[in-house]
Structure formats: structure tokens, C-alpha cells
Amino acid sequence: MINSIPPALIFILGAFAIPLLPSRLKSGYMLLLPLLGMFNLLNIPMGTNFVIHFTDYTLIFGEMDRLSRIFGIIFHLISFITIIYILHFRNNTEYVAGFVYAGCALGVIFAGDLISLFFFWEGLTVGSMFLILARQTKKATGAAYRYALIHSAGGLLLLAGIIIHGKETGSYDVGYIGLNGLGSYLIFLGFGLNCAWPVFHTWLTDAYPEATIGGTVFLSAFTTKTAVYALARTFPGEDPLIWIGTAMAAFPIFYAVIENDLRRVLAYSLINQVGFMVVGIGIGTHLAVNGAVAHAFNDVIFKGLLFMSVGAVMYRTGKVNATDLGGLYKSMPITCGFCIVGAASISAFPLFSAFISKSMVMSAAADHGLWITWFTLLFAAAGVFHHAGIKIPFFTFFGHDAGHRVKEAPLNMLIAMGLAAFLCIFIGSFPRALYSILPFEVDYQPYTLGHVLGQLQLLFFSAMAFTLLLLAGIYPAEKRSLNMDIDVIYRKGFAVLSMMLDKGLNGLNSWANHTFAIGMTEKLSYFFKDGPARLCMIVLKPIWELSSARIDGPRGLETRFLKKFRISYFSVASTGILVLVIFLLLLFNVFKLP
Amino acid sequence: MSNHKKYLWDKKKNIVTLLRYFFGICVFLFIIDFIVPYKTHMPWEKWPGFYAIYGLVACVILVLVSKYVLRPLVEREENYYD
Known part of the structure; x- marks a missing residue:
């Protein structure tokens, strides 16, 4: 210690x-x-x-x-x-x-x-x-x-x-x-x-x-x-995890197929791989948890390798969308090679790392008779080869030539990718090295004839589907677009909520401002400006009319009288008198004074 | 773009050769399944060509659903959130 x-x-x-x-x-x-x-x-x-x-x-x-x-x-x-x-x-x-x-x-x-x-x-x-x-x-x-x-x-x-x-x-x-x-x-x-x-x-x-x-x-x-x-x-061994993991393994691959940003494709594929681990933990047996942990160990390396190779391309070309890339095997052949190792590893090709870990979870699911999970995981395994195994290297390094003629990745990046690629192949080829440090004793043999042949068939025929669909022009072309996910709820929904609050509360605020702060003051100011004068005029007007003086018009008595009030000849005193009168009226009214 | 060097996959002949080998391996893997008996966990794993057909069908469904169902539902302009 x-x-x-x-x-x-x-x-x-x-x-x-x-x-x-x-x-x-x-x-x-x-x-x-x-x-x-x-x-x-x-x-x-x-x-x-x-x-x-x-x-x-x-x-x-x-x-x-x-x-x-x-x-x-x-x-x-x-x-x-x-x-x-x-x-x-x-x-x-x-x-x-x-x-x-x-x-x-x-x-x-x-x-x-x-x-x-x-x-x-x-x-x-x-x-x-x-x-x-x-x-x-x-x-x-x-x-x-x-x-x-x-x-x-x-x-x-x-x-x-x-x-x-x-x-x-x-x-x-x-x-x-x-x-x-x-x-x-x-x-x-x-x-x-x-x-x-x-x-x-x-x-x-x-x-x-x-x-x-x-x-x-x-x-x-x-x-x-x-x-x-x-x-x-x-x-470990909590049943809901099996279903959560199954869903995680399946749904992201659909998004990955249509996504243009290659790092986002890898992000979806990351969820897909974690799905396998969550299923393993949900099953909870020694084989399943060992499989989950071994797959987490491998995933850190091969997903890191894939992100590193796409990152190196991004570093050199400044692009990360499939629509902007292609043909880079000509300029970055070593990075391309490392990317293919990462792709083979995540796809679980024999001799590459996921082959010895993903199948542990699959076997555990089969042992438990979880056939829906097993079929879904197999679907996910074929799908991951499709989007991460083929799509990433194909659209980056092959496919249509986007014309980038750049330098190979810097030496330190190549060394890092090389180390990760070495580990992917080493663990895939000598699984005992990893098995010996897993949480539980391992009694599992990945290299059986059935497993190798079955996996090769699955992968090659998935690749065949890709090839045929591509040749037939059915494969979805990469598009400059964005795909909505659940985050639309908070990215758009909250924007709508915020707009509603903006319109609702700020509307109320602005109404109150108009009615009380601006409108009321205006009215009060109008009242106090001309109010006393007009009250006086109620008394004065009949007198003016009797005296037959000119009342209306710009030089009439009314205008002159109002003007005098406005320039405060009488306003302070008369307002004071008026207030007093109103006060007395109130007093008489409230206290019922005689 | 001044580089007019012909690279490996610029030549159509190489792509055709690659595809020939690829389909050859696929046929080989499919046939060998009928010859080599192997048993694993699930009963359907014993059916010859199970993995091959499942891989092919799964990926075709994956692509068709993504393209014709998911994409029309979720696709938006690139600056949708801006």
C-alpha cells in the first residue's frame, strides 16, 4: 500500500x-x-x-x-x-x-x-x-x-x-x-x-x-x-438490461446507414456496441459478464482506432462528411490500413478483437434461450459490419475520389493508430491474453469451426448485400443533411416552449407596460395637466357665454385659459385646491359628516 | 488534381478482379456449409446457409428501411437547428 x-x-x-x-x-x-x-x-x-x-x-x-x-x-x-x-x-x-x-x-x-x-x-x-x-x-x-x-x-x-x-x-x-x-x-x-x-x-x-x-x-x-x-x-443479472441492451444494439444502425458525418456514424455505432455489453450484464452469468467486460476492453481500442483514423483524415483534409471524402487511400494509405484493421475488429472478423468477445455475449444469450435477443444481436452484428466495417473505410478512403491530395497523417498519429491496430490483431489472435485478466474464470473457445465459418458467412454476405445494393444504385446516396433524433424534443421542443413563454409572459409584460406604465401615466398626466382647468371651465363657461366673449378658436378664451393653466399660472394652487375639495368630499362621504 | 497517376482502384480491371474473388469466396462459404457439419446453440444454426442468408437479408432490410422509412421521417436541412 x-x-x-x-x-x-x-x-x-x-x-x-x-x-x-x-x-x-x-x-x-x-x-x-x-x-x-x-x-x-x-x-x-x-x-x-x-x-x-x-x-x-x-x-x-x-x-x-x-x-x-x-x-x-x-x-x-x-x-x-x-x-x-x-x-x-x-x-x-x-x-x-x-x-x-x-x-x-x-x-x-x-x-x-x-x-x-x-x-x-x-x-x-x-x-x-x-x-x-x-x-x-x-x-x-x-x-x-x-x-x-x-x-x-x-x-x-x-x-x-x-x-x-x-x-x-x-x-x-x-x-x-x-x-x-x-x-x-x-x-x-x-x-x-x-x-x-x-x-x-x-x-x-x-x-x-x-x-x-x-x-x-x-x-x-x-x-x-x-x-x-x-x-x-x-x-448484474437484472432482466431489464437485456431488453435495453437489445434495443441499443439495434436502433442506432439504421441511423448510422443514413448519417453523413462519419464521426456521428461512429457515435451511433458506439451505442450499438455498448448494447452488446449491456445485454451481457443483463444476462449476468459468468460467461455473459466476461463477454461484456471483454467487449468493453476491445471496444475501447477498436472504436478509439476508428475515431483516430477518421480524426487523422479530418486533420489533413478538414472534412468529416462522407459527401466530402473519398479516394484517400491514394494519399493516406497507412491511415487507410489502420482504419481497415479497426473496421475488421469492430465487425468481428476472425483474428480480430471483437470476434473473441462479441460471441461470448451471443453464446450466453443462446444458452439462456433468449432467441429474440439473439436474433437482434445477430442482426446488429451484420449491421455493424455494414455501417462501421464497410461504410467508414469505403466512403473515406475509396468510393468516388473527392480529389484530396494530402500528406499522410503525422508520425505520432500513425504510431498511436499502429499501437491500437496491433492490440486489435494481437487480442483477436491470442485471446488467452485477455481472457486471463477477465473477472471470472474463462471456459470459452472462440475458434471453433462453426463459429469461424458462421461468422465469415454472415460478414461476407452482409458485404454482398452492400455490393449488390451499391451496384444497383439502391444504396442510399450520402446527402448533406441532418437526421432528427430524440434530441429534437429538447432542441426544437424547448425552443417552442421558450417561444411560448416569450410570447406569453413577455406579451403579458408588454400589455401591462402599455396599459399601466405608459397608458395610465399618460392619462394621469393629461388629467393633472388640464383636469383642474377643465373643472374650473365647467363653472366658467356659462359665465363666458353670458358675457358673449369669444370662447372657441386659437385665440378664444378656452385656449388661453388652458394655456395659462399649463404654464402654471394657477395649476399648483388650483390642483391643491382641487385635491382639498376632493378630500373634503371624501371626508363628508366616508364619515357621513353633515 | 494535377496528379494523373493511375492508382490501384482507378483501373476497372482491378475492381472486376476483386469482385470476382469476392463472389467466389461467397459461393465457397455457402457451399462449404452443406459439407462441413457443425453444431452450436440454436437449432436454426444447423440449417445450411443460415448465416449467409441471414446476413444478406438483414443487410438488405437494414438499407431499405433506413432509406425508405427512416430517412423520409427524420431528414432535415443541415442548418435545421441553427
């Missing part, structure tokens, strides 16, 4: 030194942090570490078991790779936000109590928001604020859940909670929001494509996977 410190601390404290360092030391320092962190992580003994007693609560910053350790390992690995990828950006905001964000993810993973878990959970939102803001565009700023609002709401659900659960059970320990009682449901929803469950998912597809190039790589790794960890820890 003396030889190690809480894993989150290295990243979070380490982050704030970055802006202070001279640029020649910065790169080395940033690469050292995850390496140091990994060394520290592997030195932390199993069990409960770093316990702090704070008032009545016990805060635990180092709950180490096989489940938290594997998430710790992958978070350190992807931090290291992403830092290499963004070394040349020289953007301190991105560096600090990235490390704080990754550090908070580690904080959640190793939190042994719900209070510190919540603290780091909120830190995740802050860190990720800055990664989106760092893009410094109007769209990014809007997306970042929407992101922050939704996650704040999720955070409040979680906090309410934690407090109620704590009061109900008297325990704030991070462990199996299960669905029983209001507190647990709120915690479940709070985790689900970060996990991008359907209906709650739009923060992801809205914000991830708006972040910086490196920011999106960071984002793709941590928030959803932290939520997957939290669900695996607290709600």
Missing part, C-alpha cells in the same frame, strides 16, 4: 502541472503519466485500499478486484495511446481536460463507496465538457452546454438515488445493489444515462462529433465504459 497511491490521483494532479511545463518537457511528461499510472496500478494489492474516514462516512479510493483492475488497465492503455495521438496539437485545454477526464474515470472504477463514486462521476462530466468546448466552434459550444445539462440531470438522479439508497439500506458501499426500492431505480437510471440508453442517448450522438479531434477519441473510451463498469458492479 505504501508503494502505491490512488490511480485517479496521478492523472488528476498530474494534469495541472502540464500547462506549467516548458514545451520540450511536456510530451515526455504526458507520456510518462499513464506509464507511471500503470506501474502504480499493478502494484496495488487486491482488496480495499486507500480508506479515508470523513465525518460519518468511509471513503474508499482503491477497491481493487479483477473487475476494477481490467477497466483500470484498459483506461491506462487508451490514455497512453490517445496522448501519443494528440502530442502535436499543443493544446493545453485538451491535455488537462483529457487527463482530468481519464483520472475521474479511474476514480469511479476504483471507488469503494457511492459518495466518492459520485464525486468522480461529476468530474467526468466537467472533463468531457471541456474536451468538447476546446473545439471552439459555435456548434461545439452549444453541444457542450446541452451535454452538461443532460449529465447534470443524470448526476442529480444518481445523487438522489445514492442518498435514498443509503438511507434505506444504511450502506454506501459500491457492490451489488439490484433493483429494489426507489433509490436503486434512481441509481440505475443515473448509470443508464451515461451508458447512452435509448431515449437518453442523444447527448452522445450530439456532442461526440463536435469535440476536438483528440477529444472524441478520449470521449469514446471513458464515459460509456465507466457506466458499463458501474452496471456490471451494481446491477
Whole structure:
């Protein structure tokens, strides 16, 4: 214990030194942090570490078991790779936000109590928001604020859940909670929001494509996977998760097919992959949870790789829409190769990483006789090859030549992508390396004849569908457009609500202003300006008429009399007299004086 | 665009060769399913060509639904939210 410190601390404290360092030391320092962190992580003994007693609560910053350790390992690995990828950006905001964000993810993973878990959970939102803001565009700023609002709401659900659960059970320990009682449901929803469950998912597809190039790589790794960890820890075997995960795996692929922004295609495909993990946790058996965790581990790498390759293209060409890209295999052949490795991995080609993890969840579903889920997951598996496996590389690097003649990606980006690509193939080819660190003992053999042949058939015939539809001209052409999702409710609906409030309340306000503030004063001022004179005239007019003087007209008595009143010959005194008269009248009236 | 070099997929011949190999592999994978017996979890996995047909049909449905159902429902101008 003396030889190690809480894993989150290295990243979070380490982050704030970055802006202070001279640029020649910065790169080395940033690469050292995850390496140091990994060394520290592997030195932390199993069990409960770093316990702090704070008032009545016990805060635990180092709950180490096989489940938290594997998430710790992958978070350190992807931090290291992403830092290499963004070394040349020289953007301190991105560096600090990235490390704080990754550090908070580690904080959640190793939190042994719900209070510190919540603290780091909120830190995740802050860190990720800055990664989106760092893009410094109007769209990014809007997306970042929407992101922050939704996650704040999720955070409040979680906090309410934690407090109620704590009061109900008297325990704030991070462990199996299960669905029983209001507190647990709120915690479940709070985790689900970060996990991008359907209906709650739009923060992801809205914000991830708006972040910086490196920011999106960071984002793709941590928030959803932290939520997957939290669900695996607290709600394994809860049936609703099976159905939620099934829906997650299926619906995003339809959007991915028609989406033009390639980073948004990957964002939809991210939800689709997390769906497999959520199903695994919902089934809850050792095989299923192992599958979910192994798939989370692989997804961090291959999704990171795909985001990195699309990011490298974006960095060189300034474009990210399928309509603006194509033919880049000519200029960026190495990036193209890495992208294809990522595509093969996410599609679960034999010898690539998802092949050895996705099938664990599928097998677990089959073992349980969950045939609707099984068929949907198989559909999702074919679909993911379609949109992420083929569409991303095809529209970026092949397809019609958009005419970009750019340089290959910078060396550091290539090294980062190379490392990720190596890991994808290594894990796919030698699954035991990953299986040996999974939460439970693994008794699963991915490389059976049936599995390899079945998977190859599925993939090749999915590719055949793509080819035939493309050749027949039926495949939907990429269009410069935007696809509405559930977020239309708050992006347009709230705008309508705000318009209604604007028209309603501001209308009332302006009516009141017109009637009372402006109208009434005008009338009062008119009354006090000419009122006494006109009252006097009631008495005077008959006298004038008797005296046969000229009353009307510009030089008539009436006009001259009013003018005299207006320039205050008599107005103060006469108004005073009038007030007195009215006051006396009131007195007589109210007190019934004789 | 001054680069007139012919790249690998600029030549139609290469694409045709690729497609030939691709369809060849598809046919091979379909036929081998009738020859090699393998059993897994679900009964329908034993049907020859199950995965091939499912993959093909699933992707065709995916594309048709996305194009003809989803896109007309959700597609808006690029600056819809601006």
C-alpha cells in the first residue's frame, strides 16, 4: 500500500502541472503519466485500499478486484495511446481536460463507496465538457452546454438515488445493489444515462462529433465504459438490461446507414456496441459478464482506432462528411490500413478483437434461450459490419475520389493508430491474453469451426448485400443533411416552449407596460395637466357665454385659459385646491359628516 | 488534381478482379456449409446457409428501411437547428 497511491490521483494532479511545463518537457511528461499510472496500478494489492474516514462516512479510493483492475488497465492503455495521438496539437485545454477526464474515470472504477463514486462521476462530466468546448466552434459550444445539462440531470438522479439508497439500506458501499426500492431505480437510471440508453442517448450522438479531434477519441473510451463498469458492479443479472441492451444494439444502425458525418456514424455505432455489453450484464452469468467486460476492453481500442483514423483524415483534409471524402487511400494509405484493421475488429472478423468477445455475449444469450435477443444481436452484428466495417473505410478512403491530395497523417498519429491496430490483431489472435485478466474464470473457445465459418458467412454476405445494393444504385446516396433524433424534443421542443413563454409572459409584460406604465401615466398626466382647468371651465363657461366673449378658436378664451393653466399660472394652487375639495368630499362621504 | 497517376482502384480491371474473388469466396462459404457439419446453440444454426442468408437479408432490410422509412421521417436541412 505504501508503494502505491490512488490511480485517479496521478492523472488528476498530474494534469495541472502540464500547462506549467516548458514545451520540450511536456510530451515526455504526458507520456510518462499513464506509464507511471500503470506501474502504480499493478502494484496495488487486491482488496480495499486507500480508506479515508470523513465525518460519518468511509471513503474508499482503491477497491481493487479483477473487475476494477481490467477497466483500470484498459483506461491506462487508451490514455497512453490517445496522448501519443494528440502530442502535436499543443493544446493545453485538451491535455488537462483529457487527463482530468481519464483520472475521474479511474476514480469511479476504483471507488469503494457511492459518495466518492459520485464525486468522480461529476468530474467526468466537467472533463468531457471541456474536451468538447476546446473545439471552439459555435456548434461545439452549444453541444457542450446541452451535454452538461443532460449529465447534470443524470448526476442529480444518481445523487438522489445514492442518498435514498443509503438511507434505506444504511450502506454506501459500491457492490451489488439490484433493483429494489426507489433509490436503486434512481441509481440505475443515473448509470443508464451515461451508458447512452435509448431515449437518453442523444447527448452522445450530439456532442461526440463536435469535440476536438483528440477529444472524441478520449470521449469514446471513458464515459460509456465507466457506466458499463458501474452496471456490471451494481446491477448484474437484472432482466431489464437485456431488453435495453437489445434495443441499443439495434436502433442506432439504421441511423448510422443514413448519417453523413462519419464521426456521428461512429457515435451511433458506439451505442450499438455498448448494447452488446449491456445485454451481457443483463444476462449476468459468468460467461455473459466476461463477454461484456471483454467487449468493453476491445471496444475501447477498436472504436478509439476508428475515431483516430477518421480524426487523422479530418486533420489533413478538414472534412468529416462522407459527401466530402473519398479516394484517400491514394494519399493516406497507412491511415487507410489502420482504419481497415479497426473496421475488421469492430465487425468481428476472425483474428480480430471483437470476434473473441462479441460471441461470448451471443453464446450466453443462446444458452439462456433468449432467441429474440439473439436474433437482434445477430442482426446488429451484420449491421455493424455494414455501417462501421464497410461504410467508414469505403466512403473515406475509396468510393468516388473527392480529389484530396494530402500528406499522410503525422508520425505520432500513425504510431498511436499502429499501437491500437496491433492490440486489435494481437487480442483477436491470442485471446488467452485477455481472457486471463477477465473477472471470472474463462471456459470459452472462440475458434471453433462453426463459429469461424458462421461468422465469415454472415460478414461476407452482409458485404454482398452492400455490393449488390451499391451496384444497383439502391444504396442510399450520402446527402448533406441532418437526421432528427430524440434530441429534437429538447432542441426544437424547448425552443417552442421558450417561444411560448416569450410570447406569453413577455406579451403579458408588454400589455401591462402599455396599459399601466405608459397608458395610465399618460392619462394621469393629461388629467393633472388640464383636469383642474377643465373643472374650473365647467363653472366658467356659462359665465363666458353670458358675457358673449369669444370662447372657441386659437385665440378664444378656452385656449388661453388652458394655456395659462399649463404654464402654471394657477395649476399648483388650483390642483391643491382641487385635491382639498376632493378630500373634503371624501371626508363628508366616508364619515357621513353633515 | 494535377496528379494523373493511375492508382490501384482507378483501373476497372482491378475492381472486376476483386469482385470476382469476392463472389467466389461467397459461393465457397455457402457451399462449404452443406459439407462441413457443425453444431452450436440454436437449432436454426444447423440449417445450411443460415448465416449467409441471414446476413444478406438483414443487410438488405437494414438499407431499405433506413432509406425508405427512416430517412423520409427524420431528414432535415443541415442548418435545421441553427
